[in-house]
Structures are given as C-alpha cells and as structure tokens.
Amino acid sequence: MEIFSSYNVIIEISLIIILSFIFNEVAKRTNIPAVLMLIVLGIIIQYSLKAVGGDMFNFLPLLEILGIVGLIMIVLEAALELELKRDKLIPILKSLAIALIGLVASTFIAAVILKALVKDMSMQSAWLYATPLSILSSAIIIPSVSGLSEAKKEFHIYESTFSDILGIMLFYFLAGTLNPSESGGVGGFFLNLILTIVISIVASYAIILIFQKIKSQVKLFLLIAVLLLLYAIGKKLHMSSLIIILIFGLVITNMKLFFQGPLKEYLDVEKAKHIYHELHVITAETAFVVRTLFFVIFGITIVLSSLLSLKVTLISILILVSIYAIRYGLLRLFLGKDIFPQLFIAPRGLITVLLFYAIPAEAMVEGFEPGVLLFVIIGTSLIMTWGMIRDKKQNPQLVAEEDEQLEEAAGEAEFFINNATDLSDIDGGSTANPENTGE
Incomplete structure (x- = not known):
C-alpha cells in the first residue's frame, strides 16, 4: 500500500491537524490534555499501519527537527505573553526559584534512583538521563492552563518557560563535562552564558529596528527564519541558544521598557506593535501545528511493550513520587497553602523526548529502558488531568465566570x-x- 504517497500524506496531515483542533476543544471542556490525545492517536496509527502491513518509516530524524522547531516556537509564544512590570517582579522571581530548585532537586533524586536500579550506570550518566525527566513541559502546560485564574496562569507560564530554558542549559552543561577540554569547564559555561545574553540583547534590538523598516507584507516568516538561524548557529557554537529566543520575545513584548532614552527615537511604536501582534498570531499557529505533528509521531514511535517491565514500573513510580514530593515542599514554601491545582501541573513532554535523543553516545547505558520515559510522560499527564478536573469541580465559580x-x-x-x-x-x-x- 502506498501509505506515504504524496496525496496520501497531504490527506493524513490534514486529518491529523483537524483532529488536533477537535482535541483542543475537548481539552477545554474536559481538562484532558490535548497532547495526551495526540499521543494516543499516534499509537492508534502505529498499530493501524502494522495491521495493514504498511512499511514503517524512520520517524526519528523528523521527530528531532519537529522537536527543535516546536521548542523554539513554544518558548517564543510564552515570551510574547510575559509582560515585565514592577508588580510582577515578585511572581517572576518566585517562579524562577521554584523552577530552578525543583529542577536541580528532581534531577538529583532521579539520578540517585537510576544509579541504584539501572545496571552499569555511572552517576554522571544518571544525571544526564535524569535531567530530561525533571523538566516541565511548557508545550503541555501553556495550552492547558487557560481556564485558571490570571495569577495561576501567569505562574505556570513563567515556571514552565524557566524550567525549559534552565533544564536545557543544565543538560548541555552536563553533556559538556564529558569533554571538559571542549566545553571549558564551569568557567567556560558561565562565560558562554554571559556572551549568549549579550549577543541576544544586541540581536533583538537589531532585528526590531531592521524589520520595522521593511515595507514588504511578507516578512514574518523571514523573521522566524532569522530566529531559527540564530538558534542553530548558537547551538553549533555551544551557546544556550534558547536564551536568544526568550530575550527577543521579551524585548518585543516590552519594547517601551527596553527602548528608553536615546533609543526611543529609533523605535517606530506603531510598526513594532504591528510586528508583535502578527508575530503573536503566526507563532501560536505554527506552535500548534508543530506540536500536533511532534506528539502524533512520538505516539507512532512508542514501544508499548516496554511498559510491561516491573523494573520500568518501579523506577518510574519512584521518580513520580519524588517529583510531587519535591514540588509540594517548594510550593508550600513559596506560595503558602493555595497550591492546588499547581501541585499536579508538572507534566513532562516535548523537551523530555528531545533531550533523551540528544544524550551523547559515550553516556548511553544499554540497561536503561526507554519505557521509563514514556511512563513518566503519561503518568504526569494523567495526574495533571486528574488535578485539573478536581479543581474544576471544587471551583465551579471559575466555570461560571468563564461562561x-x-x-x-x-x-x-x-x-x-x-x-x-x-x-x-x-x-x-x-x-x-x-x-x-x-x-
């Protein structure tokens, strides 16, 4: 059967995107994450292909590309929502502290669990395997928290975005320690970070000033192409490239804050605002499509039989318990008693999968079962679903306010x-x- 012929692929992708839109509407009414439904759809497609005897395509290279583009679009989409105001300084700092401490603590505990239960795994490799399992998924969180109060929604946007960026920085820092001569060690890491921030700020100003002068109507995908180019070049130079995307989003969202004094004269506010609004729309649309295809393809590549292992179940449950125990302590410390449903909103997703496939060959351990990855992703998504439904039942006034x-x-x-x-x-x-x- 010509399952992957040109017209069939067009039909298949179109149907997947239509179904994804329907899943989003179902998610709003039921609080079941659309991402979970997309993964299930991918699993159904996988078994359907096997049933009709279709040849399985190697989706892993495509999965990596979609993951990288999706990550950039999701972080940019989140950054375009972040307004830097004085009254939001405390919530931002709290979110940063929770994201950072939660990431490091969860990674450490997960690494200890993996070191103890996975054969032939060194502590260095355990940290690398544990880091992806400790990063919150903004790809799942941001679309899922729209029904929460404004304060809780902002907290989750800040926290998940910080977790994404800090988690990726931690992962590549740990990967760099495998070859300290190339990475420059801890000093080289922080020097690299400062250099990345300086380049990001300069590039953000330059992009806004140049693009506000471009008269062509077709320039937004040019802008996205420039951001993708900067990200890819940064990665080649071992920079924390996601910071470039975050800072650009913050600068264009808060242009009046960044363009003050003499710089104010160079900013055409109306044109810059027009770029911002159009970029907001096209970023959200692109993130939706890329996220859809990524999680469906991830579902197609899942090996469900790996979940049947008792060892996988034991490791995964211990990691899940540690995730929510650490989260409970941090939320009580920084937010007080009002920690529901925030406690349950800690899903793993796109970045977890993306970084897992980026583990260097010299750190890979044959005894590690990929089923742990799947178990934790599905487990955290189901717990989030339960928490959101529970919150909706206990707070009917929020539903009434929405209506x-x-x-x-x-x-x-x-x-x-x-x-x-x-x-x-x-x-x-x-x-x-x-x-x-x-x-």
Whole structure:
C-alpha cells in the first residue's frame, strides 16, 4: 500500500491537524490534555499501519527537527505573553526559584534512583538521563492552563518557560563535562552564558529596528527564519541558544521598557506593535501545528511493550513520587497553602523526548529502558488531568465566570452588529464603503 504517497500524506496531515483542533476543544471542556490525545492517536496509527502491513518509516530524524522547531516556537509564544512590570517582579522571581530548585532537586533524586536500579550506570550518566525527566513541559502546560485564574496562569507560564530554558542549559552543561577540554569547564559555561545574553540583547534590538523598516507584507516568516538561524548557529557554537529566543520575545513584548532614552527615537511604536501582534498570531499557529505533528509521531514511535517491565514500573513510580514530593515542599514554601491545582501541573513532554535523543553516545547505558520515559510522560499527564478536573469541580465559580465572560462578549458583539446595521440604514449604507469614510 502506498501509505506515504504524496496525496496520501497531504490527506493524513490534514486529518491529523483537524483532529488536533477537535482535541483542543475537548481539552477545554474536559481538562484532558490535548497532547495526551495526540499521543494516543499516534499509537492508534502505529498499530493501524502494522495491521495493514504498511512499511514503517524512520520517524526519528523528523521527530528531532519537529522537536527543535516546536521548542523554539513554544518558548517564543510564552515570551510574547510575559509582560515585565514592577508588580510582577515578585511572581517572576518566585517562579524562577521554584523552577530552578525543583529542577536541580528532581534531577538529583532521579539520578540517585537510576544509579541504584539501572545496571552499569555511572552517576554522571544518571544525571544526564535524569535531567530530561525533571523538566516541565511548557508545550503541555501553556495550552492547558487557560481556564485558571490570571495569577495561576501567569505562574505556570513563567515556571514552565524557566524550567525549559534552565533544564536545557543544565543538560548541555552536563553533556559538556564529558569533554571538559571542549566545553571549558564551569568557567567556560558561565562565560558562554554571559556572551549568549549579550549577543541576544544586541540581536533583538537589531532585528526590531531592521524589520520595522521593511515595507514588504511578507516578512514574518523571514523573521522566524532569522530566529531559527540564530538558534542553530548558537547551538553549533555551544551557546544556550534558547536564551536568544526568550530575550527577543521579551524585548518585543516590552519594547517601551527596553527602548528608553536615546533609543526611543529609533523605535517606530506603531510598526513594532504591528510586528508583535502578527508575530503573536503566526507563532501560536505554527506552535500548534508543530506540536500536533511532534506528539502524533512520538505516539507512532512508542514501544508499548516496554511498559510491561516491573523494573520500568518501579523506577518510574519512584521518580513520580519524588517529583510531587519535591514540588509540594517548594510550593508550600513559596506560595503558602493555595497550591492546588499547581501541585499536579508538572507534566513532562516535548523537551523530555528531545533531550533523551540528544544524550551523547559515550553516556548511553544499554540497561536503561526507554519505557521509563514514556511512563513518566503519561503518568504526569494523567495526574495533571486528574488535578485539573478536581479543581474544576471544587471551583465551579471559575466555570461560571468563564461562561459569563463569553455571554458578555456575545452580547457586545450583537450590540455592535445591531448598531452597525442601524447606522448603515440611516446613512444609506455608506459605512460599508471605505471610500465614503475617507479610508
């Protein structure tokens, strides 16, 4: 069967994207993460291909590319939501502290568990394997927390974004210790970090100033291409490239904060705002498509039989217990008693898979079962689902407020349409013609 012929691939991708949109709507009503449904869809496709005798395509290279692009789009999408205001300084610092301490503590405990239970695993390799399992997935969290209160939603956006960036930095720092002569050790790491931040700030200013002068209507994908290019070149130079994406997003979102004094004269606020709004839309749309394809393909590549191992189950459960025990302590320390459903929102996902495939060959251990990865991803997603549903049942007023806001928006739209119609009747329909309004 020509399952992967040109027209069949177009049909298959189109159907997957349509189903993903439906999954998003189901997720809003049920709090079941759309990502979980996408993984299940991928597993169904995998077994369907086997049933009809279709040849399995090697999806791993495509999975890595989608993961990298998806990661960039997700972090950029999150950065475009982060407003740097004085009243948000404390929440940002709390989120940073929780993300950093949670990442390091979870990685350490997971590494101890792996070292004890996986044969022939050194502590250095255990840290590398444990790091992906300790990073929060902003790809799952950001779309899932839209129904929470504004403060809790912002906390999760900040925390998951910081966890992504810090986790990737930790992973590549640990990978660099395998070859200290190339990485330059701890001093080289921090020097690299400072250099990356300086380059990121300079590049962000340059991109905004140049792109506001480009008159062509087709420039947003050019902008994304520039960001992808900077990210890839940064990776080749062993920089923390994700910082480039984060800082650019922060600069364009908070342009009035970054363009002050003499720099203010060079900023065309209206054009820059136009770029920001269009970039916001296209980033969200691109992240949606890439995230969809990534998790479906991940589902296709999953080996479910690896979950049947008692050793995999034991290691995974111990890691899950450590994740939520550490999280509970940190949230109580920094946030007080109001820690629900935040306690349960700690899924692993895109970055976990991406970094797992990036573990250097010299650190790989044959005794490690990839089923641990799958178990932790599915386990944390199911716990998050349960926590969100529990919160929704215990806080019906939030649902009522959402419905009320939707009704108000619908009422305002109806009022506007009616008034627009009345106005059109009065002036003979001139408002329908831009020429009559001087536009």
